[in-house]
Amino acid sequence: MLKQLRLLIGLYLGLLIGSTSIMAQVSQNMSLIGSWDDNTLPLINSNSFNDVWGYAANGREYALLGSVGGVFFIDVTNPVTPQVITFQPGGSTYSIWRDLKTYSHYLYAISDQGLNSSLQIFDLSNLPNGVTKVYDSQTHFTTAHNLFVNDASGRLYVAGANTQANGILILDIGTDPTNPSLLASFTLGAYTHDIFVRNDTCHAYYGNSGFAIFDLVDLTNPSQLNLIYPMQYAESGYAHSGYASEDGKYIFWCDETHDTGIHVAEMSDPGNLVYGSNFRSTLLAPFHTNSIPHNPFVKDNLLYVSYYHDGLQVWDISNPKSPVKAAYYDTDPSNTDYLSTLGCWGVYPYLPSGNILTSDVRNGLAILRLSNLFPISLDKFAVESQPHRVRLRWTTYQETNNENFTVERSLDGLNFSALESIPGAGNHTGALHYETFDQHPLEGLAYYRLKQTDFDGGFTYSEILSIHRGTDFHLLNVYPSPAGPGQEVYIKLDLNAAQNIQVQVSDMLGKIVFKKMWNMSSGPQSLEIPANMWSAGTYFVRLIGKNTRIEQKLILSN
Numbered sequence: 001m002l003k004q005l006r007l008l009i010g011l012y013l014g015l016l017i018g019s020t021s022i023m024a025q026v027s028q029n030m031s032l033i034g035s036w037d038d039n040t041l042p043l044i045n046s047n048s049f050n051d052v053w054g055y056a057a058n059g060r061e062y063a064l065l066g067s068v069g070g071v072f073f074i075d076v077t078n079p080v081t082p083q084v085i086t087f088q089p090g091g092s093t094y095s096i097w098r099d100l101k102t103y104s105h106y107l108y109a110i111s112d113q114g115l116n117s118s119l120q121i122f123d124l125s126n127l128p129n130g131v132t133k134v135y136d137s138q139t140h141f142t143t144a145h146n147l148f149v150n151d152a153s154g155r156l157y158v159a160g161a162n163t164q165a166n167g168i169l170i171l172d173i174g175t176d177p178t179n180p181s182l183l184a185s186f187t188l189g190a191y192t193h194d195i196f197v198r199n200d201t202c203h204a205y206y207g208n209s210g211f212a213i214f215d216l217v218d219l220t221n222p223s224q225l226n227l228i229y230p231m232q233y234a235e236s237g238y239a240h241s242g243y244a245s246e247d248g249k250y251i252f253w254c255d256e257t258h259d260t261g262i263h264v265a266e267m268s269d270p271g272n273l274v275y276g277s278n279f280r281s282t283l284l285a286p287f288h289t290n291s292i293p294h295n296p297f298v299k300d301n302l303l304y305v306s307y308y309h310d311g312l313q314v315w316d317i318s319n320p321k322s323p324v325k326a327a328y329y330d331t332d333p334s335n336t337d338y339l340s341t342l343g344c345w346g347v348y349p350y351l352p353s354g355n356i357l358t359s360d361v362r363n364g365l366a367i368l369r370l371s372n373l374f375p376i377s378l379d380k381f382a383v384e385s386q387p388h389r390v391r392l393r394w395t396t397y398q399e400t401n402n403e404n405f406t407v408e409r410s411l412d413g414l415n416f417s418a419l420e421s422i423p424g425a426g427n428h429t430g431a432l433h434y435e436t437f438d439q440h441p442l443e444g445l446a447y448y449r450l451k452q453t454d455f456d457g458g459f460t461y462s463e464i465l466s467i468h469r470g471t472d473f474h475l476l477n478v479y480p481s482p483a484g485p486g487q488e489v490y491i492k493l494d495l496n497a498a499q500n501i502q503v504q505v506s507d508m509l510g511k512i513v514f515k516k517m518w519n520m521s522s523g524p525q526s527l528e529i530p531a532n533m534w535s536a537g538t539y540f541v542r543l544i545g546k547n548t549r550i551e552q553k554l555i556l557s558n
Helices: none
Strands: 024-025 031-035 050-055 060-067 070-075 083-089 097-105 106-111 121-122 132-137 146-150 155-161 163-172 181-187 194-198 203-206 212-217 223-228 240-244 249-253 262-266 275-279 294-301 302-308 313-316 324-329 343-348 356-360 364-370 375-385 389-410 416-438 444-454 457-463 465-469 473-479 489-495 499-505 512-520 523-529 537-544 549-556
Touching: 031 249, 031 324, 031 457, 060 097, 060 194, 060 356, 070 249, 070 444, 097 146, 106 146, 106 375, 146 194, 155 203, 181 512, 194 240, 194 389, 203 240, 203 249, 240 294, 249 294, 262 549, 294 343, 294 549, 313 356, 324 364, 364 457, 375 465, 416 444, 473 537, 473 549, 489 537, 499 523
Parallel strands: 050 343
Antiparallel strands: 024 465, 031 364, 050 060, 060 070, 070 083, 097 106, 106 121, 121 132, 146 155, 155 163, 163 181, 194 203, 203 212, 212 223, 240 249, 249 262, 262 275, 294 302, 302 313, 302 343, 313 324, 343 356, 356 364, 375 389, 389 416, 389 444, 444 457, 444 465, 473 489, 489 523, 499 512, 499 537, 537 549
8 A cells, every 4th residue: 555644743833932831731631542543544635534433242342443445443442452353445445535324233334435436334243353244335326425324213314425415315224234225315405415313303414505404204205394594603604514412402513614613503493493602612722713623423411523623622511502611632733723624533422431432534543531530530730841840740639549640751642651650549538739740851842641540450541731841943844745756855944043953864663764964044944855765664753953852753655
């Protein structure tokens, strides 16, 4: 498979402006407990991955992860060490868009790109030993954009199919899950990008044409209950997808457009929606606020939204008219603006364990957990830059079965190494204050987290905090991307003052294949490194200045 140049490690460059010590959170009330990626996958418009879904059976849990080439089936029963069981290619093996849904012990997979695309069905009953493809057909459509499964009725709803783009197909999968039959195909009035169905009520999202609500009691004559045009609500854009509260009284939807929020409306009467409000995530504020939401899901009183650039965002919707931010985890901390549509594509919050699956278009699978499941009551975790060291402190109010804390540090917010282990209090009620120091801190941007370990060996992680110490240059870009055979690689950077910059390039074994010192003046500068002298593979580029060290991964293609 062709290898591509991928930039997985970067900086919050915007946060570095105007200060020598700025702290920013990449998570709140949520911790990363496991992840999986495949750096050899090709990039199509900067995407290697797309949708994610989950499946649980016989005490085990699985992530079903879509990619440009097909679907990965991953055992996440032990979320710390996800295990890929198998990969199943799609009919089209170069597709940005895939959608995945389960019914009983079957996975239904589609693609919205490629003449060879089809509806594929995989039997999951033999997991963890493997899966079996039991259906691969273009009988009903070739490409489609989204699926929705109504488990109670045994129906598969298909939106954006090439055979019915301006409406939906409804397939019967309850009678024979391995051989879907067509129940209905009808036009709804505009291109239908996505749908949400509960009982016989269908919410159809029309992109730039708004969205509509239909009564599907009579499949031969669907009845439109409401049509909402974009100009009828604030911050409207491309009406992408939505999900109802569990009591069915409220609908939450996302417009896949920059500088739009998430919307909520009361719908006791579907024919007369009462618009409530809109709200949004802006992790890059105050420098950037034009964020873009993608896919919403509801579980209990929490709204989970996969956000381009801002990762997974979670709101408490106990009061649906006034949602409150409850937690978040940024799956792509290298992002520094809200351009394009990088970051978190999908989320699946329904595993029995409470673990949450997310898919990031460049970084693959992340397995997350809300911090309210942390086995201690943790408060006031903070990091502080001091002369020649970094101070870390935290307070607990209750500890249960707590053997120790491990302070961990990272250059990129993804790959951590242990710095120090500090004994816990076992079982304790009441405030306890902890403090330690990183006596050899990294210059530039660094990330810290706590790993809490139980006496029985179980462990979980705190939120991740980042801190920046006195940079003297900023990395602006590494290009071209991808870098093909014979191409040079250029590094653009901006220096605060004239200084010497050393560039080191090493391979996966740590062998330095290139090292050179440049004497550089202040301001924007460009460096050229001889990538055409190296074979295809994964490399690490290190830029070392007077007070700053930046490391970035790159992959060269054949």
